[in-house]
Amino acid sequence: MTAPADQAARTALEAARWAPSVHNTQPWSFAVAGEEISVRADPDRKLRLGDPGGREVLISCGAAVFNMTTALRDAGREPIVRILPDPDRPSLLATVRLGPAAEPGEDTRTLAREIERRHTHRAGFADAVVPEQVTAAWERDAMAEGATLMIFRTPEAVRGLAGLTEAAQAVQAQDRPYALEVFRWGRAPGSRRDDGVPAGTYPNEPEGEFAQRDYARGEDWGAEESPFTGSGLVALLTTREDTREAWLAAGQALEHVLLHASANGISAAFHTQALEEPHLRDFLRERVCGGAHPQMLMRLGVAPEEGRRVRRPLTDLLGP
Numbered sequence: 001m002t003a004p005a006d007q008a009a010r011t012a013l014e015a016a017r018w019a020p021s022v023h024n025t026q027p028w029s030f031a032v033a034g035e036e037i038s039v040r041a042d043p044d045r046k047l048r049l050g051d052p053g054g055r056e057v058l059i060s061c062g063a064a065v066f067n068m069t070t071a072l073r074d075a076g077r078e079p080i081v082r083i084l085p086d087p088d089r090p091s092l093l094a095t096v097r098l099g100p101a102a103e104p105g106e107d108t109r110t111l112a113r114e115i116e117r118r119h120t121h122r123a124g125f126a127d128a129v130v131p132e133q134v135t136a137a138w139e140r141d142a143m144a145e146g147a148t149l150m151i152f153r154t155p156e157a158v159r160g161l162a163g164l165t166e167a168a169q170a171v172q173a174q175d176r177p178y179a180l181e182v183f184r185w186g187r188a189p190g191s192r193r194d195d196g197v198p199a200g201t202y203p204n205e206p207e208g209e210f211a212q213r214d215y216a217r218g219e220d221w222g223a224e225e226s227p228f229t230g231s232g233l234v235a236l237l238t239t240r241e242d243t244r245e246a247w248l249a250a251g252q253a254l255e256h257v258l259l260h261a262s263a264n265g266i267s268a269a270f271h272t273q274a275l276e277e278p279h280l281r282d283f284l285r286e287r288v289c290g291g292a293h294p295q296m297l298m299r300l301g302v303a304p305e306e307g308r309r310v311r312r313p314l315t316d317l318l319g320p
């Protein structure tokens with residue numbers, strides 16, 4: 001059965017809220033006019049030092065668009081999406097029309113069920129092997145949205161990516177304004193704020209091969225040592241171009257892969273420090289990605305735990 005228009009729009013907006021975003025900044029706003037939802041970036045939520053060009057904002061907003069379209073399909077509507085529809089209004093990132101009635105496919109239903117369940121992991125993974133047919137399906141997911149998922153299977157390649165992450169993290173941690181910008185998005189225990197990275201969703205002590213962001217700056221906000229130590233499967237999401245359109249495509253591809261992985265019982269950890277350093281990002285593009293532009297670095301694996309997630313209420317997200 002098809003959901004009525006206002007209910008379908010609400011379902012789409014509820015789904016958008018649960019998208020991943022850099023440091024849980026939730027850098028988006030929405031407006032509904034008739035059967036059309038417009039998606040805008042919220043410039044006040046951009047990382048001034050970590051993301052001056054807004055690349056990570058647009059990846060986050062692309063993920064929100066993917067959640068909206070998935071939820072609409074699941075609600076029996078075939079959405080009509082226009083990305084950057086008006087060159088005279090660059091802040092308008094996308095419009096999503098509810099579209100005609102259409103029966104959702106099984107794949108859509110599977111992805112939609114994961115929207116509120118998917119969560120970011122920030123510690124080791126169990127030593128489970130992810131079958132190649134599963135990773136091949138994720139590669140197809142990324143491609144369907146206009147991006148490429150590169151998977152790194154050799155210890156040397158993984159070490160190289162971990163080393164670059166470590167270097168970027170070490171330099172950023174010593175850059176006081178930069179480190180404070182990250183810390184500003186760390187959410188203290190018991191805080192009532194509805195954004196930022198919650199205490200307890202990262203380990204207290206550095207763990208594993210890939211350096212973590214420091215959301216606590218010496219405060220005892222992390223979790224006890226995790227029982228798992230594996231790095232999981234290391235992957236880079238890349239795009240051919242490095243335009244705003246490509247960043248939005250990367251975000252849609254990211255969420256497509258993450259929801260599918262979540263349906264496979266697999267969660268992801270992100271390590272995007274090196275991608276915030278233009279020289280390191282260029283180095284990765286030229287030496288590792290065959291000229292494609294790296295957009296997200298992640299580890300994927302099995303970690304049986306509940307996610308702890310906070311989001312702003314819908315009323316805060318609706319702009320004029």
Ligand SMILES: Cc1cc2nc3c(=O)[nH]c(=O)nc-3n(C[C@H](O)[C@H](O)[C@H](O)COP(=O)(O)O)c2cc1C
Pocket residue numbers: 018019020021022023024025056057059060063118119120121122196197213269270271272273307308309
């Ligand atoms: C563009 C982008 C970059 C991110 N970079 C990191 C990162 O470097 N380290 C990290 O722990 N999480 C990173 N994340 C994950 C976010 O912190 C996470 O999505 C957010 O806190 C919301 O939590 P949830 O994914 O559990 O819903 C990133 C997410 C996005 C979309």
